[in-house]
Amino acid sequence: MAIPFSWQLINLLAALLLLIAFAMLAQRRVTALIGLYAGQGLVLAASTAAMARISGLPHLYVSAALTLALKVFALPWLLHRVIRRLEIRWEVEPLINIPATMLVGIGLVIFAFNLAEPISQMASPITRSTLGIATASVLLAFLMMITRRKAVTQVIAFLAMENGLFFAATSATRGMPLVVELGIALDVLVGALIFGIFFFHIRETFDSLDIHHMEKLKEH
């Protein structure tokens, strides 16, 4: 049984998405992390476009274009600016060392696939794996958010999490209404801006972006 080319393309892109998610989990340099984030955005835009082609829904092209503009160009540029201004290059030692994180990540992926199993049974056989991948990348991004110390990397993780959700929305369920997508895109942009402002405030207060210092805020 030959699977149509565009389906194969989507599966490939989904696999790439998961791979990038793992790469982000393993990456310790902030600039590289932003590059990976942009790459993930590109994959996402491509898969959305492919989905638009298969389903023939024109508004998915719009959301693919939006993803491309926002996640490949605008947000990475914004983040680069921030780290240049804040002079952050390296992530300090993460809370859990990277191999251990990767192992936990594999566990999460298995968990996510198991979880998506009953739902995928109902979906078409081709999108079966995409939902699992989407869930897995959300969980991986969450894991990254937990294990990192710098506020910037946490924000990138947060944005990556949103990517996973977006992938689930477009690939597995053929997209949300355009209005919702526009809203989400705007939210992400505004959210990134707000985070940017917070970075400066955090650094002003603690002279560092290491969230370790925020433990001082705890009431004793």
Added chain:
Amino acid sequence: MSSSIDGINAALAATTAWLALGMLGLLRPHSVRWVGRVLFPISAALSLVLAGIGLASVLKAPQAAVLPLGLPDLLFHVRLDPLSGFFLFLLGVTATGISIFSAGYFRTGEGTPPGLMCFQYHLFLASMGAVLLADDAYLFMVAWETMALASYFLVTTHHRLPEIRQAGFLYLLIAHVGALGILLCFGVMHGTGWQFTFDAMRTAHLAPGWSSVAFGLALFGFGAKAGMVPLHVWLPEAHPAAPSPVSALMSGVMLKTAIYGLIRVTYDLLGTIRWEWGLTVLIAGSVTTLFGVLFALMQHHLKRLLAYHSIENIGIILIGLGLSLTYIGTGHPALGALGLAAALYHTLNHAVFKSLLFLGAGSIQHVTGERELGRMGGLARWLPRTAFLFLVGSLAISALPPLNGFVSEWLTFQAALLSPALESGVLRSVIPLAAAGLALAGALTAMCFVKVYGVVFLGAPRAPKETELHDVGRWEQTGMAWLAAGCVILGLAPVPMLRLLDHVARLLIGQSLGSQALRSGWLWLTPVAAERASYNPIVFLVLIVGVTLLTFVLVRRFYHGRLRRAPAWDCGFGGLDARMQDTAEGFSQPIRHMFGPVYEMERHLPSASDAKPRFHLEIRDRFWSVLYLPLAGLVEAVSRQVGRLQAGRISIYLLYSFLTTIFLLLFV
């Protein structure tokens, strides 16, 4: 019919008018003249009117109404029946005296400005009125909590002192724990109908197990407010902290609203009464009584001492109620009616004499500026009227005939002595024990007030500055005189009072007091039968007055009749000074010795070789170390464990939400 409807409207109008008076106080919050000379006298008149309304409604059939207030589907229900009428009478009579006293008491420059005090005071009064009138759980709880809050602010009038804030917090804490119990009790009692009117609760049929649960919750909740052991700890802290009229109001009336609530829930709403409840109340009451009086004896702070006596008297009331419940539960409603009447009578009596004593304590504090017994003495010389009125209160609380305290305690004894009528051997043996405890408490109370009166008013002044003192003003004297008159009248006219209480008993138990008790004319009080026991206060009065006069005349006639002024108790020794007098601590030392195991004592005795001999004694409440401190420790430990969740690290918080997500994904 229309006149009864008018009764409830009038009661509501009076309650609302109190609220309005409080608001008026806010108009000129700093003017002592406006608040003291205008508002408080009006308030006293209003209280008198309310007392009249209450008295009239005791004789009438219950009247209910629905107010156009409250939540859309949950309107306020009110009802005025003999029970609430009786307590409104109590509230009115006591508040009259206290308001007159307050007119002269409040001055500027002491904590909360008088206008604000006036507002809180009247809010407190109005909420107590609303508690008594409420006919659904909703209005009851709203009024109950308003009462707790208003009194909290009154207690913390001098909120700049940390120990007063502490006392206020303790009071508020226990009040809330108690309110929780009451709320749960109502929750159990509504049955399955989700109707929170008292009418629905009256008709709801509860399984015996559930009704016992409801009773237990009610006893806990109302017991916390009343000061039942072991929930009494707030009383000795809050009463000394509050200004005296407020202590009087709290001790005299607010504790009684808890008794009202207990009676309302147990007799009226729960319906079928079980004797086990009676036994519980009886035991709790006996313990409370003895505990209260034993600790009162050890106090050397006047208002604290009175607070412990409030605990003791609540215990006496609970003994009466416990007897009544036991008798009803075992199928002797006529005896139950007697016990209830005794309890209600004592409720009213305690309201009157304890308010009087607190006002007296307030007067002493105002005049001398002292709170410790050890720094008073010989005050009768400068405060003759206060001394006399305080003496009346002391005699009443010591249950000496012909004053009112005796009548109700005697009635309680009469109820207890009827225990041979019961079938169960256990009850027959427990009740006399309770009666014996009551007798012991009565004697110890008398001893305690001999101590108080002796140390405060007699002897020589212990602190040097007591030489230029003036008795309190007319307002204060009138307020106290009103309450003292109440002590005398309630003591001299027990039969009319008993007739009044008969209406309440008939409403709640459906059973009249023995016909003998009511038929026996004005003079002779015979609760059961003439050959059993009877009491005539007038005869006592005549006898006491007669013997005194006779002695006086005999001494004047047959003794040499010459008058010689010399220092008392000098014994020819000479050089007496104030330090040679017996002190409060010394006077109660034998009791401290006899009941040693009850107290947690820290004592430092001077030895013969000390260069600077020092005597130090501290008596603590055992309940603190046995019950409250472990409880507080437990709560603290649990919160510390919970607090560990708050690591203050973002990663940890994120981990929480991560794990929660995984958990939800896995299981939901």
